[in-house]
Amino acid sequence: MAKIFISCRIFPEEVERLREAGHSAEVYPGDVIPREDLLRGVADADVLICPLSTKVDKEVFAAAPNLKIVANLGVGVDNIDLGEANARKVVVLNTPGVLTETVADLAFALMLAVARRVVELDKRLRAEGFPGWTFMPPYLGRDVWGAALGIVGLGRIGSAVARRARCFRMRILYYSRARKPELERELGCRYMKLEDLLAESDFVVLCTPLTPETHHMIGPRELSLMKRTAYLINIARGPVVDEGALVEALREGKIAGAALDVFEREPEVHPGLLELPNVVLTPHIGSATVATRRRMASMAVEGVLAALEGRRPDNIVNPEIWPGRTVTRITET
Ligand code: NAP
Ligand code: GLV
Numbered sequence: 001m002a003k004i005f006i007s008c009r010i011f012p013e014e015v016e017r018l019r020e021a022g023h024s025a026e027v028y029p030g031d032v033i034p035r036e037d038l039l040r041g042v043a044d045a046d047v048l049i050c051p052l053s054t055k056v057d058k059e060v061f062a063a064a065p066n067l068k069i070v071a072n073l074g075v076g077v078d079n080i081d082l083g084e085a086n087a088r089k090v091v092v093l094n095t096p097g098v099l100t101e102t103v104a105d106l107a108f109a110l111m112l113a114v115a116r117r118v119v120e121l122d123k124r125l126r127a128e129g130f131p132g133w134t135f136m137p138p139y140l141g142r143d144v145w146g147a148a149l150g151i152v153g154l155g156r157i158g159s160a161v162a163r164r165a166r167c168f169r170m171r172i173l174y175y176s177r178a179r180k181p182e183l184e185r186e187l188g189c190r191y192m193k194l195e196d197l198l199a200e201s202d203f204v205v206l207c208t209p210l211t212p213e214t215h216h217m218i219g220p221r222e223l224s225l226m227k228r229t230a231y232l233i234n235i236a237r238g239p240v241v242d243e244g245a246l247v248e249a250l251r252e253g254k255i256a257g258a259a260l261d262v263f264e265r266e267p268e269v270h271p272g273l274l275e276l277p278n279v280v281l282t283p284h285i286g287s288a289t290v291a292t293r294r295r296m297a298s299m300a301v302e303g304v305l306a307a308l309e310g311r312r313p314d315n316i317v318n319p320e321i322w323p324g325r326t327v328t329r330i331t332e333t
Contacts, residue, residue, distance in 0.1 A: 001022050004047040005048050009029060018301060018305070042067060048071070053079070074287065076094075093300065152208055153209075163187060205235065217241075226255050234258070251272070258279050262286075
């Protein structure tokens with residue numbers, strides 16, 4: 001029997017599955033766990049199931065001497081110190097694939113919202129009323145259909161964004177570490193160096209993971225390469241963009257607008273962003289639909305149960321250490 005600590009609320013039926021399999025499962029009853037509660041919760045845990053807001057760093061690993069599995073409720077694993085997990089032979093799981101289409105939907109929602117000024121004009125209507133249909137500004141926005149879309153990171157989510165863009169008859173450009181000839185044919189997209197993509201795109205959508213290489217991938221120089229009429233959409237991770245530089249670029253009219261689901265210092269949001277009307281902000285909701293969150297919870301639980309039974313889960317982030325410590329004795333209770 002394993003001791004499983006879950007550091008946020010999840011669907012009760014998933015907790016039941018763990019218990020029915022004979023494990024003990026303790027659930028933190030809130031959504032963002034305070035650090036002291038986390039350190040207490042993992043102290044005798046064999047398994048930690050956690051949301052992205054749980055930072056699993058050296059201190060957490062040190063506080064959890066029995067830890068064998070960390071299952072992240074999300075695909076990005078930048079909240080977990082993978083080097084430390086590997087050193088301690090702790091298996092790390094994530095939830096790739098099951099959230100791809102839902103996140104791509106949000107990328108489009110953000111693109112449409114900022115270009116057609118949906119949030120700004122909704123607020124204005126509520127405050128000032130609807131004066132009647134007007135032909136000329138102030139309500140005019142930009143077309144999304146037919147525009148040039150630059151996708152940075154043509155992975156699962158980037159490709160799902162491209163598939164949607166085809167229906168909007170957009171010209172699709174992409175930049176990734178490696179060229180993808182098959183996807184180029186399938187999605188009708190064109191590879192470009194990052195600098196060229198930034199200069200040609202009307203919408204730049206960031207779809208990379210956060211790694212040392214992508215940290216501040218978009219800074220003052222990159223923003224200055226973008227068209228003054230272009231928009232930046234970030235559904236990747238906040239620190240991929242230098243947020244201070246973005247605020248400057250928006251204030252100075254170097255780009256037309258931005259739509260952000262993620263922030264450099266979550267849950268903090270740069271105060272400069274809050275003041276700008278040409279910015280749409282959402283609280284990291286890329287995968288936040290009921291159906292997708294159910295799939296994510298289910299994938300995490302299935303991965304944990306498989307690993308505890310000695311079966312290698314598909315969603316293992318560090319396969320090089322498999323089976324890690326999962327074969328060592330699980331705590332008797
Ligand atoms: P994925 O399939 O692994 O795709 C990531 C893509 O990024 C790959 O195509 C990869 O290129 C590219 N990439 C990695 N490092 C790069 C670099 N230095 N320069 C250029 N491209 C680089 O992952 P995914 O499932 O699409 O998820 C992508 C990320 O989205 C996650 O890691 C997470 O941070 C974020 N996300 C956010 C939300 C949200 O709620 N906003 C939800 C889910 C995911 P190669 O193929 O060439 O290696
Ligand atoms: C969400 O941000 C994820 O990485 O799944």
